[in-house]
Amino acid sequence: MLLLVAGSSATAKTCPPPGETEDRCIELTADGTNEVSEVQISPGQPSTFVFDSDLRADGLTLEGRERFEVADPGKRTLTLVPSEEIRGEKPSKLRVCFADDAAPACATFRLIVHPAIGERQVRIFRNPRPVESVQADLKKSYEENARLRAENDRLRAERDRPDGLSGLFDSGMMDEKGIPCSKIDFILRPKAALSAGRVITCRAPGRMLVLVDLKAPDDAAPWTAQGAMLTGPKSKELKGSIWQPRPLLPDQPLTLYIEVQAEDVQTVGPFTLKLWEADGQRTLVIGNVSFPALAEGPGL
Template sequence: MLLLAGTSATSHTCPPPGEAEGRCIELTADRTLEVFEVQLSPGQPTTFDFDSDVQADGLTLENRERFKVAPGKRLITLVPSEMMRGEKPSTLTVCFADDAAPSCARFRLVIHPAVAERQVEIFRHKRPVNSVQAELKKTREEIVRLHAEIERLRAERDRPDGLTGLFASGMVDGKGIPSQSITKRITERESNTLIPVRVTTLRAPGRVAIGLSLENPEGAKPWTPQGAKLVGSKGEVLDATFWPAEPIPSGEQHRVWIEVMVPDVQTQGPFILKIWELDGQRTFVIGNVTFPALPVGSGL
């Protein structure tokens, strides 16, 4: 009984090609915009067999008056009339009765003069809506970060490299770039798997940077940075870029640079710096991160 219960809770999957008696389609939350093509033929029934309850009275079908429709809780049968012969494909949209994702499925009904797919099985891999929303939020944040990085690269594209570029951009004047060591001031989380050997912060007009010498303890798995951000005392979040995106092997110490564009003067801190690794399982977090002030007249 336990074995049967465990099997029933598992999502159905389509059999390998050639082993299914009819057509088989799998629906996932990341393919909500996909339209699946199904072949019908005038006078021949095609049955859509869903593994989740559908809103039988809520389906939408183009040219519905030219179909015989038998809607059910999990079975929907369509029979095109002769009037559909030679017509353009119609779209069928079926929505599910629960609140999980994917919420609907769309099919492009192609009319063939003689051959129809008699049965189409639809297996739905459900996900809670809040899970999908959290993933979309994370994706949007990543898109915003990438747009900011693109704009930064565009702004720097036409500038010369080296010292000339630094002076031309206004980031450096005769007084240089203010920097400070905050290694002894930072706070660390007990869950950190990296050791901050040296932490330096720098400031230039319009941006700040953090230089970290990070040690990955002997015996630990390699640690590869994937993303970083600064969090202010009021919860404000500043997206950060980092370099290099290279793994820190076990027992070795690497230098990692974090850079943040700052659109205003609210960057004295203290801030919390968060860096997460490639697979998202481990994070490195330090607090009490502050930045030096710019000389008077240097801009932000």
């Protein structure tokens, strides 16, 4: 039975194991007619759907279509560009139907609005998944578990190191020259929800740090950062971890700390820093973020 399934699916297109590609991949099964896959979109950012089957020209249904630009729809591609009006809106649905008589006849996608990050390309395959693909996923899972175990061992080793300056020296992040930091001339994008008074960047082997002095407008509600993303040359994206001592209030400015692990990234820049809160209503985009170069290693 397994040989029969594998043989019949030998030429089928299937999603690669997780981690092998940056693009999103969705597989549709013949018995998954009522399945709804979630796709993350963002205002002003194009999201392209690439199908392995021809689409019906009259089979497209897009909820709230007036808030989208449907750019150059083709037989097997569909590009959606959400307008700025969609920011803060509830999720909408996209439904497409295929030109042939195969199952599933249609596919539905739930479009989730994110203030800063959208999935740029989503590939959709209708073929059943072969045994080889399942085995490849298991192999990837074993490899990922091994990587996580190694990361856990590294974190345990770091806990055994001293804190403070002693820990910085012992970890190799600082030598007798210290950690290079600099105050930068940043660019605050128009219509920013918050104001930034000072931006300082620091660089250590394997780490980058951004310190941002924030101030909220009068009568603004408390603001707490949920996510941070640095976008560099060639659209390289680096997710940052945030330390915010307390919510930002109109009469209480604070310094926000964003740290990024960057082992093999050229860190001179310039980068764009995006910050957003939990509900996505108020965002902050800071451009021209550059980092001091190290005497040795990444960032030269």
